[in-house]
Amino acid sequence: MGFFNFILQVVAVLICSCSFVSFAVHGNKIGSNGIPSTLDGPFAPHTAPFDVSLRGNAVDLPDTDPRVRRRVKGFQPEQISVSLSTTYDSVWISWITGEFQISNHDKNIIPLDPKSVASVVRYGTSRNPLNHEAKGYSLVYSQLYPFEGLQNYTSGIIHHARLTGLKPDKLYYYRCGDPSIGALSGVYSFKTMPVSSPNSYPKRIAIMGDLGLTYNTSTTINHVISNDPQLALLVGDVTYANLYLTNGTGSDCYSCAFPDSPIHETYQPRWDYWGRFMQPLVSKVPLMVVEGNHEIEKQVENQTFVAYSSRFAFPAKESGSSSTFYYSFNAGGIHFVMLGAYIAYHKSSDQYKWLERDLANVDRSITPWLVAVWHPPLV
Numbered sequence: 453m454g455f456f457n458f459i460l461q462v463v464a465v466l467i468c469s470c471s472f473v474s475f476a477v478h479g480n481k482i483g484s485n486g487i488p489s490t491l492d493g494p495f496a497p498h499t500a501p502f503d504v505s506l507r508g509n510a511v512d513l514p515d516t517d518p519r520v521r522r523r524v525k526g527f528q529p530e531q532i533s534v535s536l537s538t539t540y541d542s543v544w545i546s547w548i549t550g551e552f553q554i555s556n557h558d559k560n561i562i563p564l565d566p567k568s569v570a571s572v573v574r575y576g577t578s579r580n581p582l583n584h585e586a587k588g589y590s591l592v593y594s595q596l597y598p599f600e601g602l603q604n605y606t607s608g609i610i611h612h613a614r615l616t617g618l619k620p621d622k623l624y625y626y627r628c629g630d631p632s633i634g635a636l637s638g639v640y641s642f643k644t645m646p647v648s649s650p651n652s653y654p655k656r657i658a659i660m661g662d663l664g665l666t667y668n669t670s671t672t673i674n675h676v677i678s679n680d681p682q683l684a685l686l687v688g689d690v691t692y693a694n695l696y697l698t699n700g701t702g703s704d705c706y707s708c709a710f711p712d713s714p715i716h717e718t719y720q721p722r723w724d725y726w727g728r729f730m731q732p733l734v735s736k737v738p739l740m741v742v743e744g745n746h747e748i749e750k751q752v753e754n755q756t757f758v759a760y761s762s763r764f765a766f767p768a769k770e771s772g773s774s775s776t777f778y779y780s781f782n783a784g785g786i787h788f789v790m791l792g793a794y795i796a797y798h799k800s801s802d803q804y805k806w807l808e809r810d811l812a813n814v815d816r817s818i819t820p821w822l823v824a825v826w827h828p829p830l831v
């Protein structure tokens with residue numbers, strides 16, 4: 453049986469050359485029951501021919517595209533997504549309620565109160581009744597530019613709730629929202645990861661990088677959906693909101709088109725467009741994200757990565773990390789290490805120490821695959 457039609461049918465959709473997934477070999481070779489693992493590598497890479505149907509020039513989806521428009525009313529949930537915790541028995545559900553605000557003048561924006569809308573997920577193994585309930589937390593973030601004429605942005609209410617006590621390899625149904633104000637979503641479903649063992653793996657894993665929100669993104673996501681993955685990884689560079697000015701004017705080459713901007717601006721509504729566009733995939737298939745350079749998005753007081761850190765749920769705390777920039781999780785017999793390339797990783801850094809602890813806890817007889825992920829090329 454060929455390697456690529458065996459355990460991991462990786463649907464690799466790396467749009468440009470600046471994102472990589474490294475397969476790390478660590479520890480001693482073990483008996484693998486004929487199932488190859490990273491202990492048996494390195495393997496010859498398989499390269500698929502370039503899909504000529506993809507357009508050479510990526511053209512952004514406009515804000516008039518129905519797939520990026522707001523389709524809910526009031527505080528009904530939107531931009532619904534699933535992400536994994538460290539082990540099969542827990543996942544995160546994330547969603548947004550209320551509308552973002554954008555304005556030239558600070559005084560025009562009164563951020564929504566995150567506490568005004570509850571964060572509730574009802575879930576179970578049958579569609580009706582959903583007899584488990586999880587309560588989460590909520591937040592609002594801002595992207596502020598203290599320069600005359602630039603527009604400030606404040607998000608809708610972002611909710612994250614962690615479901616626990618899940619069984620492996622099982623379909624779960626869920627609704628999220630605030631039942632006390634009649635704002636629960638429709639019923640969605642996801643499948644949990646299999647138990648961690650050398651003989652059980654997710655059926656397919658989609659690995660994407662530099663995704664953006666273009667007509668090519670649309671082709672890519674349709675391709676991923678048609679391959680029915682059980683898990684998706686996004687290896688940094690998410691929305692490319694930083695190729696826009698705060699007034700919504702975009703350019704393929706930000707620095708050549710807007711050299712006089714006082715700060716590298718972003719147009720944060722692109723994140724909301726992206727969340728809506730991605731919902732059909734990520735409300736069903738868990739998505740694990742790590743940061744890329746396009747997520748830096750510097751703003752007031754030198755804050756960076758605020759949209760990235762606020763909008764996604766990460767199993768950071770569960771994996772012993774104190775940062776949204778690096779974390780780890782298991783998916784069947786694979787231990788994934790998601791590494792931060794835009795935070796210190798020298799030997800005395802917190803990330804390095806965390807990685808040492810994380811790797812020391814890996815049992816290759818349980819997870820014989822060890823996959824390390826980060827955004828830029830290793831040089």
Ligand SMILES: [Fe+2]
Pocket residue numbers: 470662689744745746827
């Ligand atoms: Fe990049």
